[in-house]
Amino acid sequence: MRGFQLTAFKFAAIVAFGGFIFGLDAALISGTVRFITAEFTLSDLQVGTVVSAPGFGVIFALMVTGRICDAWGRKTALLLIAALYLVSAIGSVLAPNFEMLVAARFLGGLAFTSLSLASMYIGEIAPPQMRGKLVSMNQITTVVGLSAAYFANYLILQASNADAAWVTALGIDQYTWRWMLGVEVIPALIWLLMLLQIPESPRWLVLKGRLDEARAVMGKLLPEGHIEPHILEIQESAAAAPTGSFRQQVAEIFKPRLRTAFWVGLVIAVAQPITGINAIMFYAPTVFEQVGIGTNAAFMQAVIVGVVSVMFTILALLLIDRLGRRPLVLFGLAWGGASLFLCSWAFSQASYELTVSSLQALAGANIDVSRLQALVGTAFETDVAFKQAMYQALGEATARANEGVLIQEAIRIDATLVLMGIMCFIASFNLSIGPVMWVLFSEIFPTYVRGVAIPFFALIVSTVSYFVQQFFPWQLNNMGATEIFLFYAACISVSLALLYRLLPETKNKSIEEIEAAMVRA
Incomplete structure (x- = not known):
């Protein structure tokens, strides 16, 4: 690698480290769901509010990010974002109640524009032949952050269950979820200091x-x-390019001359989050508990999700400038859709039934099993029906706090099939539309509107992501796993059909060459 290429790689790596912070922020919350639900006595929608608060915050941030980028520069905007991550992480750890936790996470959501801004910055400093790889670094650092978060959550959970003096002295057993969220503080500070070095x-x-x-x-x-x-x-x-005010630049995105870029951007912006990736990544332990493997194993499976994400994102990085953007997206969506259809079918075959031996196992989980005696031998065909029966028998708070072990003792399902389907879906996403979306965003829009266009379409991504995160707990308890996986599989199928028709190939082209091909005179 030549000197100028090494320099581009260095600056891209520093900026892409923000993806690591994003990954931490996004995934650390997944391990806290059970703890904050119990501590603050949260409903399904309140749980969704805590988890999705950053997704709501970024909607507002994206409305002004383009203006800040164009007025103050990309570097200044990145420094502001890093500072927001740091303040949000500290506020989340110290939050005394539900409202303050939501507020702190909302503040962190204002920093979630780091993904779109990083892709913009890297796309603008990268040599054309390196752009795909360097912009994809943003996705790699994100999935490394996700993986690190799942691993940290697993280690903290194991430590909280250990009978050791240092665990008690540090309060890990009492403040488990606060320790999980606290993992983000030091990396956020490091990124803020590193950004001072970039031009x-x-x-x-x-x-x-x-x-x-x-x-x-x-x-x-x-x-x-x-x-x-x-x-x-x-x-x-x-x-x-046309000149004008910020509002006129936004209006330019909708002009006929940018119609091709607009439709490609819109479809891929909706397609990426509507796959349901954030439901699985942000609620990973909760999702795996539905298979009946128990809480500890669910946290371990989340770690495996992180490892799979890293492996296939690296593979995408190696292939994106060799095979191109279009083949990766189309193959990945087809694979991902098939994987989620498999999960839906496996859950449709599941049944739930408590037995005498089940009650004996549950007795050790601080559950009043006498309330469940009347349900022994009753078979439930769906997870929704089983959960409702548990709520009525034990009370909603107790049933929700022990949901993992209750499902573990009652479910009859081909767990291997579901786990394989989820892992294949994670692999397909990180091989294709996960990293490729940001590469395309950095390429398909002309320079004069890029500072507005990337945040605009990132706003669409974030809005769809917000609704996915906000309503997933409610969907899980009211629609059930079968219907949720079927819904996301159907969304992937529609996205695949549209992108097969619309998606261009942009590999090995300069931004100006892409602009000449996609923008009408």
């Missing part, structure tokens, strides 16, 4: 007329002889 985006400097500064930055990122032609390309692109 401003050279494209932004050119657009602001700061050509000497742009040349200095480009001298680190491009080979000799390429700087002036590259500046000229950016200037020509900007000169040919």
Whole structure:
């Protein structure tokens, strides 16, 4: 790798570390669901509110991110985001009640624009032949952060159950969920300090007329002889673009000349979250408990999800500039849809029945099994019917607190089939639409609207993601696992059909070449 390529890699790696913070923030909450539900006596919708609060916050942040990026620069916006992550992490750890926890996580959601902004920045500093790999680093660091969060949650859970003096001294047994959320604090501080080392985006400097500064930055990122032609390309692109206010730039996205880019951006922005990925990633232990493997094993399966995510994201990184964006997306969606159909079918074959031996096992879980005697031998065909019976017999608070062990003792299901389906879905997502979406966002929009267009379509991603996260606990207890997996599989099928028709190939093309192909005169 040549010197300028190493420099581009360094700056991209620093910015992409924000994906690691995002991954931590997104996945650490998954391990706390049972604890905060019990401590604050939360309903399904309140649980969804805690988990989805960042998704709600980012909706508001994305409305102003484009303006901040274009007015103050990409670097300043990234520094603001890093500071928000840090303050949010500290506030979440110290939250005394449900309302303050939601507020702290909402504040962190204002920083979730790190994903779209990082893809924008990296796309603007990366040499064309490296852009796919470097932008995909954002996805790699995200899944590494997710994996680290699941692993940290598992270790903290094991520690909280250990009979050791240091566990009690540190309060891990009493404040388990606070320790889980506290994992984010140090990495957030490190990222804030690392961002001080990066330069401003050279494209932004050119657009602001700061050509000497742009040349200095480009001298680190491009080979000799390429700087002036590259500046000229950016200037020509900007000169040919319509000028106007921020509102006019937003309106430009809807103009006929950008119709192709608009529809590609819209479909992929809806398709990525509507797969249901955030339901599984943000509620991983809860999802695995539905299979009946128990709480400890569910946390361990979440760790495996993280490992699979990292492996297949790395594979996507290796293939994205070789095979191209389109083949990865189409193959990944087909594989993911088939995987979720498999999960839905497996849950449709499940049954739930308590036996005498089940009650003996439950007696050790601080459950008044006498209340369950009348249900022994009664078979339930769905998880929804079984949970409702548990609520009536034990009371909703007790049943929810012990849901994992209750399902574990009652369910009859081919757990291997479900676990295989979920892991295949995770693999397919991280091989395809997960990393490729951000690469496409960094490529398909002209320079003059990119600062507005990427946050705009990221806003669509975040809005759909918010609803997925907010309503998943309610869906799980009212629709059931069979219907949820079937719904997401159907959404993937529709997305696959639309992207097969619309999605272009952009590998090995400069941003200006892509613009010439996609933007009408």
